[in-house]
Amino acid sequence: xxxxxxxxxHEVTEMGQEVTLRCKPISGHDYLFWYRQTMMxxxxxxxxxxxxxxxxxxxxxxDRFSAKMPNASFSTLKIQPSEPRDSAxxxxxxxxxxxxxxxxxxxGQGTRLTVV
Amino acid sequence: xxxxxxxPSMDCAEGRAANLPCNHSTISGNEYVYWYRQIxxxxxxxxxxxxxxxxxxxxxxxxxxxxxxxxxxxxxxxTLRDTAVYYCIVRERNSGNTPLVFGKGTRLSVIx
Numbered sequence: 001x002x003x004x005x006x007x008x009x010h011e012v013t014e015m016g017q018e019v020t021l022r023c024k025p026i027s028g029h030d031y032l033f034w035y036r037q038t039m040m041x042x043x044x045x046x047x048x049x050x051x052x053x054x055x056x057x058x059x060x061x062x063d064r065f066s067a068k069m070p071n072a073s074f075s076t077l078k079i080q081p082s083e084p085r086d087s088a089x090x091x092x093x094x095x096x097x098x099x100x101x102x103x104x105x106x107x108g109q110g111t112r113l114t115v116v
Numbered sequence: 117x118x119x120x121x122x123x124p125s126m127d128c129a130e131g132r133a134a135n136l137p138c139n140h141s142t143i144s145g146n147e148y149v150y151w152y153r154q155i156x157x158x159x160x161x162x163x164x165x166x167x168x169x170x171x172x173x174x175x176x177x178x179x180x181x182x183x184x185x186x187x188x189x190x191x192x193x194x195t196l197r198d199t200a201v202y203y204c205i206v207r208e209r210n211s212g213n214t215p216l217v218f219g220k221g222t223r224l225s226v227i228x
Contacts, residue, residue: 030213044218
């Protein structure tokens with residue numbers, strides 16, 4: 001398996017524009033997580049899904065952020081409109097259904113977003 | 117909030133053992149200790165986890181104190197490629213795949 005695949009790897013956009021980040025989890029994994037990383041706040045959980053259903057979106061900073069998982073092999077994180085303070089590295093991670101105690105999470109390479 | 121405390125940074129000479137401490141004094145009986153690391157410009161990577169016994173795998177060893185209030189991750193022969201931020205995470209068992217909550221971690225610099 002190629003692991004968790006995120007696209008694009010880098011995105012530069014102007015303030016006010018819509019941004020869509022994409023993630024393909026590892027095949028067969030039931031859980032998908034979106035994280036954001038900044039120097040100031042470190043790694044923060046934004047939202048996570050189980051079997052394509054959002055379980056906890058309390059980490060989503062504002063209504064400008066939305067995430068979807070239309071099927072088991074694809075998820076998107078959308079920011080509309082984008083602001084400079086959204087500049088960060090966004091990571092997607094997936095993990096399998098818990099068949100044993102505490103399975104590990106596999107992270108993608110991240111998308112570095114710069115809003116100017 | 118992260119339930120662990122780690123030193124912000126450490127240095128280690130190449131070829132020597134790197135011992136990374138972690139304090140988790142409020143850990144409960146049903147919580148595991150996990151270690152992840154993040155190499156520059158990459159996503160976090162799982163290293164090892166344990167409940168109360170010492171654990172070893174091909175990457176590292178995990179030593180958990182008897183009272184479980186602290187642990188040490190040991191990289192037996194550190195290489196330059198081990199330079200990374202190391203995160204110690206406490207996570208509840210029997211809770212499905214609850215998300216990982218990351219603290220600030222320890223930035224390990226392996227020096228030639």
